[in-house]
Amino acid sequence: MLAVGMGRSYGDVCLLQNGTLLRTPNLDRLISFDGETGLLRCEAGVTLAEILDFAVPRGWFLPVSPGTKYVTIGGAIANDIHGKNHHVAGTFGCHTTCFELVRSDGTQLLCSATQNADWYAATIGGMGLTGMIAWAEVQMRPIVSRRIRLQSTKFVGLEEFVALSKASTNSEYTVAWIDCVAQGGNFARGIFMQGEHDPDQGPLTPLVKPKVAMPFDLPAIALSRLTVGAFNTLYYHKQMSKQKTGLVDYEPFFYPLDRILQWNRLYGKQGLLQFQCVLPWESDPMGMIQTLKAITASGLASFLAVIKVFGDVESPGMMSFPMPGITLALDFPIRREVSFGLLDKLADITAEFGGRMYPAKDACMSAAHFQQFYPQWQQFSSYIDPSFSSSFWQRVTGLD
């Protein structure tokens, strides 16, 4: 069996073929909230969207936010998610003060940095394999406004991106959109975004904006090199000046894709594959240049590509993905043979330069690659609940 929340992981970490999935979204109750300290305790199926709806009007924000708010807190811990503030705040696990792990034999383990510390470490980033997280406690961070002070800067080339990242280590949130289609003089152009919670008092209650749903699957041809290239050129040039500043609501800043429900349908019936790797600083910049060149050469890239510098805040998680270096995340439409071939190649480059790939976003890394990326996997496997497994785990440990 395997506990699964919203099922938003892109690959098979949240799936178990021929097994039982324990759906957690009905575990959606808060347990306690301290308005003085910002300590929030809730059941594991509570989504980040529900936490924001509750906490933002009270002047509190998530300590770490991924690219979508439609994930559960159990999933956030199991995948030890990261966000735009990784360089200063680390992963979600760094702010998870404690949780209860329920094992299939009925044992309930209260886990924290000091209590059952080994289970705490194994479960953070443990891909849901150590048992079921029943509830968790998270340290929220205070805000006085929903607004984010945003500064966007255009760049061309990785060196400029790295320079911008290094110059903005004081910014709480940094991330960049990168054009993975453009070649030649425009190679690795993008827009670097840095943001802060607005320190000035501002609105905390939400502005109600209608959500748009993608009503049907686009034909597979819709996202071609031509259309994506055109989109990227328009997007890059939409910002006329080199640098732009402004105040934006946190929703479009953190969750641009959540505005379009079922955005995955842009990719047609064939669907999409995600890829996310991190390459350590030592490989800089050759590893990332090779990765980007392989992607542009394939012509498969979409416009949803982001690049970010990870910091050195260490996660308590044993199997946590982030490490100091540069991370690149993007998705590809599935085109038989080409897409999987490209991902194999990207995995080879990641391995060659001492990086690793993110299980939560993976659908096809080989067992050999996984075991190279996470040499601690055997030590970790002693914590796996005997009744728990996932299709991902069976794939990368050669058990299937």
Add this chain to the structure above:
Amino acid sequence: MLVARHRNRLTAVAQDLLARGAVKVDTWVMDLDDTAAHPEMLATAADRLGRIDLALIAHGVLGDQAAAEADFEVAAAILHTNFISTVSLLTWLGNYFQAQRAGTLAVISSVAGDRGRKSNYVYGASKGALNIFLEGLRNRIDRDGVQVLTIKPGFVATPMTADIPHNALFASPDQVALGILKAVEHRRDVAYVPWFWAGIMFLIRAIPGFQFKKMNL
């Protein structure tokens, strides 16, 4: 004040409400089948709250239709939980609200009470009887300023329906809760939730009996 059978689940809901800012939440553990214990629970609620403005009656069982067809005791137990125990609560609360000349009685019935179908007519009969009881009670105390609201949900994704394969007609508890809230605010008499069930049940009620008896519903 929250009333339910399972202490753990009751505590979880109470904690949730407190964390979200409720000033005070009382709980009372009891099996509502025990109608003799109703007056004590209700009097305590009125006493602790000082005044009751709204009562939401939401307990019930789906029951095992096949078992109820074979054994009267099974059928009687379904009728007792869904109808008789609710009548006990409504009698006390109806008189309380009438004397207060204000209040809202919101009672969860079901679309299944609109027609008797072979797949679940024992459950349907318990809800159908409840609908008529509520209609009569409304006729009696609406003029005293008491709202009597009959809530008719369709399929809702709760533990009660966990064994039924979920289709497009299933609604989430949140959707249904919002529908109930709106019906209370608008002082409705009868509310289908989600709203589209009003259309479906209008059509189903329009099927003539001689045809209905031959259908497989």
